[in-house]
Amino acid sequence: DIVMTQSPDSLAVSLGERATINCKSSQSVLYSSTNKNSLVWYQQKPGRPPKLLIYWASTRESGVPDRFSGSGSGTDFTLTINSLQAEDVAVYYCQQYSTVPYTFGQGTKLEI
């Protein structure tokens, strides 16, 4: 199985500052036929289902504020949240959908 490791486990950032969450996969999640990375980022708030933020590692879902961005390729990926807002407090997960089972990272708790 592909192991997804996020860092840090928790993060405290001031309002208006930048938050950076890293995700590392134990093997490449690059989908060779499309040259796209099968890596997604979700945001989950307490008592709520996850919400899709970023797919194919860097494509922002419709309606997601542009302060959220994803980058990286191969095995190393980053979710960046610029100008942190109070409503961004949540747990963030990465997941690979390259190879079954589609494994998640352990989550990163973002606090103000």
Added chain:
Amino acid sequence: EVQLVESGGGLVQPGGSLRLSCAASGFTFTSYWMHWVRQAPGKGLVWVSHIHIDGSSTNYADSVKGRFTISRDNAKNTVYLQMNSLRAEDTAVYYCGRSNGYVDFWGQGTLVTVSS
């Protein structure tokens, strides 16, 4: 409006069975694979299973293989998760999700508690 509504959760004894349902609406159900993902209380997300648009292909996490069965009824726009030989460690909120490879839309989840 896309909607996924899970049902069928509840309290079950170890070794028991439960069938979860996920009713879909607001999109062409037969165009999408469907996933089940679970989350134990206070823990992270774990992918459980997915099913092809016509049910011809399924995959499972090792932790549920041989005990859980995913299926779908395209006439009813519903995906199911039959869970047998349930264990305490299966206690979780179970989410169904619409697939674009990744889950692009999630249901609200249904809680399964395995306890005597």
